[in-house]
Amino acid sequence: MTSVLNFVILLLALSAFVVAIYFAIRAFRYKGQSAKATYNVGQVEARRSMQVDFIRAGAAFLVGLIMLGVIGWLNPFGGDVPDDQNGIIETEASPVFTAVPTTAVPSPLPTNTADQPAIIEPAITATAVPLPPTPTPLLPATETAVPLPTDTPQPTxxxxxxxxxxxxxxxxxxxxxxxxxxxxxxxxxxxxxxxxxxxxxxxxxxxxxxxxx
Known part of the structure; x- marks a missing residue:
């Protein structure tokens, strides 16, 4: 968990440094524009933009330093020492094999079947019996209603x-x-x-x- 947090904070610090470099470059560009501006209004605007960008660059650089300080505070020197350097060596447990005695199962003795008479069972044959035909149900005749002619009223x-x-x-x-x-x-x-x-x-x-x- 600490390593993930350190990685995120490091990314934020690098992003802050990149932003600081960007604003510093833009501030120097505004500085050049203020020197080339012909009118006083253009010079004032360029100087104001240059000052704002310098302030932003300094703030971003300060944030990056704070992030690096947080990483150093979370990871003090000598705090995360591997277990093998502290004299603790983890050994993997090896499996233990135990001999289990087996019981011999006696095999069945041969049986003499020559003296026993052979038994013949009668074979049973299934005979198909035809079923009587199923009567088909007759549907009752339905009467169809015939519409009666209606008288159309004639206007008076x-x-x-x-x-x-x-x-x-x-x-x-x-x-x-x-x-x-x-x-x-x-x-x-x-x-x-x-x-x-x-x-x-x-x-x-x-x-x-x-x-x-």
């Missing part, structure tokens, strides 16, 4: 019978806007609207042209 109509014709007006009034002149004998579709105005009954209708009034 009326015929213009005034001798000369009538005006189709937008509102139920003799002063209403005249939409269309309906000749005598024109068949109109009656709509639900029915009102009374100007001592007359006004029926809402739809003309063959599609106009309503």
């Amino acid at each position: 109509t009326a015929t213009v019978q005034s001798g000369v014709g009538v005006w189709l007006r937008a509102i139920p009034s003799t002063e209403g806007e005249q939409i269309e002149w309906l000749l005598d004998g024109t068949i109109l579709e009656l709509l639900p609207g029915l009102e009374s105005a100007d001592d007359l009954d006004w029926q809402q209708v739809r003309a063959p042209s599609g106009s309503e009034g």
